[in-house]
Amino acid sequence: xxxxxxxxxxxxxxxxxxxxxxxxxxLIIEEKPKNILELGIAHGTxxxxxxAALHEIGGGRIVSVDLESANYEPSCEEQLSRxxxxxxxxxxxxxxxxxxxxxxxxxxxxVNDICVPKYDLCIIDGPKNWNxxxxxxxxxxxxxxEDGWIIFDDYGWTYEMSDKLRDVTDGVTHRHLSQAELxxxxxxxxxxxxxxQHGSYSKFIVQPINDxxxxxxCKSERKTYTVEYRKEKKDTYATxxxxxxxxxxxxxxxxxxxxxxxxxxxxxxxPD
Numbered sequence: 001x002x003x004x005x006x007x008x009x010x011x012x013x014x015x016x017x018x019x020x021x022x023x024x025x026x027l028i029i030e031e032k033p034k035n036i037l038e039l040g041i042a043h044g045t046x047x048x049x050x051x052a053a054l055h056e057i058g059g060g061r062i063v064s065v066d067l068e069s070a071n072y073e074p075s076c077e078e079q080l081s082r083x084x085x086x087x088x089x090x091x092x093x094x095x096x097x098x099x100x101x102x103x104x105x106x107x108x109x110x111v112n113d114i115c116v117p118k119y120d121l122c123i124i125d126g127p128k129n130w131n132x133x134x135x136x137x138x139x140x141x142x143x144x145x146e147d148g149w150i151i152f153d154d155y156g157w158t159y160e161m162s163d164k165l166r167d168v169t170d171g172v173t174h175r176h177l178s179q180a181e182l183x184x185x186x187x188x189x190x191x192x193x194x195x196x197q198h199g200s201y202s203k204f205i206v207q208p209i210n211d212x213x214x215x216x217x218c219k220s221e222r223k224t225y226t227v228e229y230r231k232e233k234k235d236t237y238a239t240x241x242x243x244x245x246x247x248x249x250x251x252x253x254x255x256x257x258x259x260x261x262x263x264x265x266x267x268x269x270x271p272d
Contacts, residue, residue: 001085006052009083013074016046020210024123024151026054031149033120038064039098039136040126041091043078051085061088065101068093097171098126115142115235125153127170130186137194141217148217150195155206155213156185196225221272
């Protein structure tokens with residue numbers, strides 16, 4: 001299924017932007033992963049884009065995981081059924097989150113005390129929490145094939161950003177966190193302190209517009225770190241979204257430019 005076709009069917013349903021969706025769709029078209037693991041699905045809009053890309057390349061499987069209590073309208077199941085892409089996706093609803101699902105996957109894929117990798121691409125888009133997603137990275141690593149990719153969403157997100165909207169995010173109560181935990185982007189810390197320092201990963205990409213951090217599992221003495229500011233191809237929807245997101249992030253980063261938030265923030269770099 002072409003990108004424009006699936007875009008028109010799910011347009012307006014959160015939470016992935018058109019710009020991010022195009023990047024994800026193109027990655028699947030280029031890399032042709034056979035098995036994809038998606039941790040955190042919400043409405044399943046990103047799931048639909050990935051399933052459409054698998055349809056376009058002729059096959060593949062997505063294992064999508066979210067909480068039993070994650071009630072969204074429309075649901076992932078409804079969107080997949082409506083778009084006719086449900087045959088590409090296996091949905092798991094868990095009681096406590098995806099770390100125990102990853103435990104079970106490691107058990108299922110362990111032979112003679114060795115976990116056999118099975119996934120070519122993993123998207124981590126859940127609590128955005130150092131404890132949960134930091135641990136999840138190490139679990140996912142055991143299940144990720146060589147040359148596989150991990151995408152972290154919400155690279156720059158903080159609890160303080162959402163504090164005016166809600167008191168609890170995916171089971172984490174904001175008032176129980178220290179000021180540093182509220183102000184610091186947890187996914188940024190996971191990526192910069194855990195993923196980048198891991199010996200099995202050598203290619204790192206940060207996409208400020210998508211708020212993504214991406215890593216490829218490939219051992220090499222030479223590590224590369226790229227900050228991507230431009231998209232090769234944009235449509236009208238993505239262009240509008242980019243300008244809105246740029247304005248919002250500029251205001252937020254300006255507020256914290258002299259604080260903890262800017263310590264390792266690559267967004268402050270100027271594009272070439």
